[in-house]
Amino acid sequence: MSHPFPRIAHIGIAVNSLDAALTLYHDTLRLSLHGREEVSSERVKVAFLPVGDTEIELLEATSPDSPIARFIQKHGEGIHHLAFEVDDLDAALDAVRQRGFRLIDDQPRPGAGGTRVAFLHPKSTNGVLIELCERQPATTQESHDV
Numbered sequence: 001m002s003h004p005f006p007r008i009a010h011i012g013i014a015v016n017s018l019d020a021a022l023t024l025y026h027d028t029l030r031l032s033l034h035g036r037e038e039v040s041s042e043r044v045k046v047a048f049l050p051v052g053d054t055e056i057e058l059l060e061a062t063s064p065d066s067p068i069a070r071f072i073q074k075h076g077e078g079i080h081h082l083a084f085e086v087d088d089l090d091a092a093l094d095a096v097r098q099r100g101f102r103l104i105d106d107q108p109r110p111g112a113g114g115t116r117v118a119f120l121h122p123k124s125t126n127g128v129l130i131e132l133c134e135r136q137p138a139t140t141q142e143s144h145d146v
């Protein structure tokens with residue numbers, strides 16, 4: 001059996017402003033900007049900056065009731081979640097459910113870049129919000145608009 005998590009897909013960072021954060025990550029730290037998009041179901045705008053085999057995901061709320069807006073109100077800007085890539089999200093969700101982990105999402109939901117994602121509840125994951133992220137099949141992959 002292959003490793004259940006081939007890699008860390010991305011590290012999500014909650015920011016007040018994508019443009020301001022990109023001054024640091026893109027202009028100063030010189031990370032390349034892989035793409036920006038709005039995920040309306042999550043009420044966020046995101047930007048992806050690859051680092052080796054993983055990516056930094058910057059998240060800006062587009063509405064005051066966005067989970068990112070609520071996170072920043074409570075904690076300020078900072079690391080928001082860790083996303084593990086999975087080959088089969090449905091199987092991965094079944095496995096963590098069977099082991100008694102609390103889930104935020106019982107069913108996969110659409111994530112950025114055509115992925116399917118689901119979050120585990122930080123109460124059962126040592127206080128870390130963990131996202132399981134299934135990459136979309138390459139055949140239907142759209143390019144990010146930069």
Ligand code: ZN
Nearest residue numbers: 012057083131
């Ligand atoms: Zn994410």
